[in-house]
Amino acid sequence: MEVPAYYQQFERNIEIILDAIQAGLDLRTTALGTSLPLEIYVLCEVLNQGGAHFTLTTEGLARxxxxxxxxxxxxxxxEAEMKRILDDKKSFMRTPEGRVLTKEMLIRRLEFFNEAARQVNVMRTQSALGSPTQYQVPGTAVAR
Known part of the structure; x- marks a missing residue:
């Protein structure tokens, strides 16, 4: 998928993820339980670098x-800020790893949210079909 498609689908992808969380899909047992809050944080940093004013006060999936x-x-x-960042080929931002293109940081976040929405849709479908959960609760035996 090309960058413009990720950009156009961004709002929808966030809504898909949020809807699944509000519907009770348990993401805490998946990598998304950790990566979603981190990616939200990084996205806010990228947008704030460009002039937006996002402030996060919550932790975990509430973000x-x-x-x-x-x-x-x-x-x-x-959206105007995102478009401006995507059009800017020279803007850099500092990260713990060094200096990186702000545009590349935004593209990676847009790709992440697209993939996360796809994963959430798969998980919701599996849940709706009655598939068993894919993790073991500590202290329980696995049926064979």
Whole structure:
């Protein structure tokens, strides 16, 4: 998928993820339970680097809802900022790993949220079909 498609699907991808969380899909037992809050944080840093004003006060998966709420309050400004970042081929930002292109940081976040939404859709389908959970609760035996 090309960058413009990720950009166009971003809002929808966030809504898919948030809807699954609100519907009770347990992401805490998956890598998404850890990576979603981190990616939200990095995305906010990228957007703030470009001039947006996202402030995260929550932890864990609650960040998805907090981000979505702030995004919707300033939707047109945030989308304009994303477009500006994607069009800028020279803007750099400092990270713990060094200096990186702001555009590349944004593209990686957009790709992540696209893949996360796809994973969440698969998990919801599996759950709706009655598939067993894919993890073992400590202290329980595995049926053979």
């Amino acid at each position: 998805v809802e907090e981000f979505q709420r702030q995004y919707m309050q300033h939707e047109s400004e945030t």
